[in-house]
Amino acid sequence: MSLSLYTLIESSFPDDRTRLALEVPGRTHGPRDWSFDRLSAYAARYAALFAQLGLKPGDRIALQVEKSPEALVIYLACLRGGFVFLPMNTAYRVEEVDYLVGDAEPALIVCDPAVETAIADIAARRGVPHLLTLDADAHGSFIDAVATVADAVRPATCGAEDLAVILYTSGTTGKPKGAMLTHGNLAANGLALRDAWRFTDADVLLHALPIFHAHGLFVACHCALLSGAKMIWRQKFDRADVIALLPRATTFMGVPTFYTRLLAGDDFNASLVGHMRLFTSGSAPLLAETFEAFRARTGHAILERYGMTETGMNTSNPYDGERRAGTVGFPLPDVELRVTDEEGLPRASGEIGGLEVRGPNVFSGYWRMPEKSAAEFAEGGWFRTGDIAMIDADGYVHLVGRAKDLIISGGFNVYPKEIEELVDDMAEVLESAIVGVPHSDFGEASVAVVVLREGAALDEAALIARLREKIANYKVPKRAFFVESLPRNTMGKVQKNLLREDYKTACA
Incomplete structure (x- = not known):
């Protein structure tokens, strides 16, 4: 793939770019309605600000802020300018942030004003040249700095192998590892999910996930952005809020906890979601009893899939066809899976072993950990996921355990x-x-x-x-x-x- 992920995303916008891409109901400060034109224009200005600060393609930009449209546009601006995006969980404490900053060596940190003092200490100690602030309502020094930018920059020339994102994932050693995801990794996975789940510009995605996590940022946002679909943007999952907004949506993505909470009241019923096209679940195993209770209540079968930080999504239950409770479906197009024994030899259908994956979605390795990266791959480019699985006679993948004690x-x-x-x-x-x-x-x-x-x-x-x-x-x-x-x-x-x-x- 020769185009950058940003160029691919922008080329997927609808012909009428005045259409809404993102809506933030009830927002009291900052834009609440974001057209595709506005997303594009703001991404260009944000990328110009980064260049004005002296950042160069390949420099890391770390983000620890609350969910907001502006935070999403910072990600898009990184893709546009060839910068490497580093999202950090908003729950991380000072010691956790300090380790990530020391390891990734970002050129810019954008943080919430509420933690500016603590992050400034880290930035000074770690030699980070730039620190800006941004809150959920578009206040902060980042917004002030953007207001002074008049120029835009042309999208950087990025290829499939160029680094786009570093996502940190903890490991059995206790020290987080930075999984390096390329433009090609993210593009291949986004397109596969868009097509597998039949996203179009007629869809409206109710987005209640965090965006420092692959589920909310890549799975959800990429499906919408790569299809020209609209998102209704919520700060977090709130049951009453989601119940009120579901009549305006066609799709919803959640973790199992979202679904157990929705089922906790009688106001969540078939009539409320009769118009919905798709519910998906991920990031944790969905209990079969939750799957069955949801189907009995609503008539919808939740589509469960499986992925991980290092690979994005690997499998999905079918859009058409049987979605089996307790399984994560089949490999996505161009993704290969196999189950192996202790010697690394493939196991037969129905046998349990270590799950390995190979495909364009698989990351390029761990940041500055070449030996660790090499150790996680078997001969032939197979990535050892650390999960224990079984593939049944019909080809459905069953996750039966986690070798890494996760x-x-x-x-x-x-x-x-x-x-x-x-x-x-x-x-x-x-x-x-x-x-x-x-x-x-x-x-x-x-x-x-x-x-x-x-x-x-x-x-x-x-x-x-x-x-x-x-x-x-x-x-x-x-x-x-x-x-x-x-x-x-x-x-x-x-x-x-x-x-x-x-x-x-x-x-x-």
Whole structure:
């Protein structure tokens, strides 16, 4: 692919560019109606500002702000100017941001005014030359700076192999890794989803997901932008808000938690969504009982799919045809999947093993980690996902486990090792284990099982309070339990399966 992702997106806009691309109902400050023309014009001005600041193609721009149309346009401006976009979860604490900034070395950070002082300290310490602020209502020094820009810049010449985005994902070592996604990766995946899910310029997507995450930024926004569809933009998921706006939408994307909350009231029913074309679910496993309850209530079968930070989307249940509960469907066009044994040899249909993927959607490697990148790929360009899966006789993919001990809570990835290191650093703690257990709202939640040093005193509230100061809220264990010792096998490895069983009702 010779065109940049930005050029592809803009070429997908409708002929009538005065049509609304983005609507923000109830917004009290900043534009609430964004035509395709406005998106294009603002992206050009934002890219010109970055160039005016001295940024060059390939420079990283880090963003930690609340969801807003302006935040989306910053992403588009990065694509337009050839800059590398680095979104950061708004829940990240200072230490987490400090690590990411130190690793990625951005030339510009855009943050919420509320955290400017803390981020300015990081920027100064890490040698970041530029810091600007932006809030959800279009206030901040970023908006002031853009107002002084008169010129636009032509879209940069970017090829399929050029880096577009770095998305950080934690790992079993506890240190986040920057997955490098190219213009070609994102374009291939966006086009595949647009076509597989039949998006057109007649669609209206009700967008209630965060945009620091691949689900909300790439899956949702790319489907809309690459089809000329309209988005109704919501700051976050609010049940009453979504119920009120669904009559104006044709499509909705969510995490399983969204659907369990919608089903919690009788006002969510078949008559409310009879006009809807598509509901999709991702970022965490959708329980079969939620799938069946949703279908019984509304007549709609939620379309579940599977992806990950390093690959975008890999599979999807069919738009036409049977959407099977408990499966994530078939590989998307041009995506290959296989299940392998411990030796890396392909397993037969119906057998369980490690899931590997190959295709134009697969990332180019981890930022500044060549050895780690090489280790994650098998011969022939197959990426080892770390998930355990089975492909049945009909070709449906079943995810049956996670080899890397990942916990998915409310659609967000939680890696136990990262939290265990923080708990183990506490003076009172001898050792700890973090495990995921069922949670009625979040799907999964983490709990801490802790062994204290002899004579030490530490209670659950204090332990959790300390963690809240260090890590994002979604990573903080919902409960903490104190034990004399952790169960181990004959090789000395902690038997987390036993802990998951022992504490399976802790968050019920």
